[in-house]
Amino acid sequence: MSRITLAIVIGISPGVAFAYFDPGTGSLLIQAAIGGLAAITVFWGNLKVYARSLFSKGKVDSSDSGSQLADLADDSTNDE
Secondary structure, three states, X not given: OHHHHHHHHHHHOOOOOOOOOOHHHHHHHHHHHHHHHHHHHHHHXXXXXXXXXXXXXXXXXXXXXXXXXXXXXXXXXXOO
């Protein structure tokens, strides 16, 4: 089935694509990729800290996870 789909896609695609990425578009794509990687890293770090806090009896040290949001949450609770 996938060979048939591949043959159809190759058969209907144009031979020459007149596409151009200007420098602004290229930098936008690179910036989006870097921002996406940073967001994924922070998300998984926070998820890891949350999961550890659910399954541990003591306080979880969030300094080894690289999670900045968990550190900020800890700082805001210590102000009281």
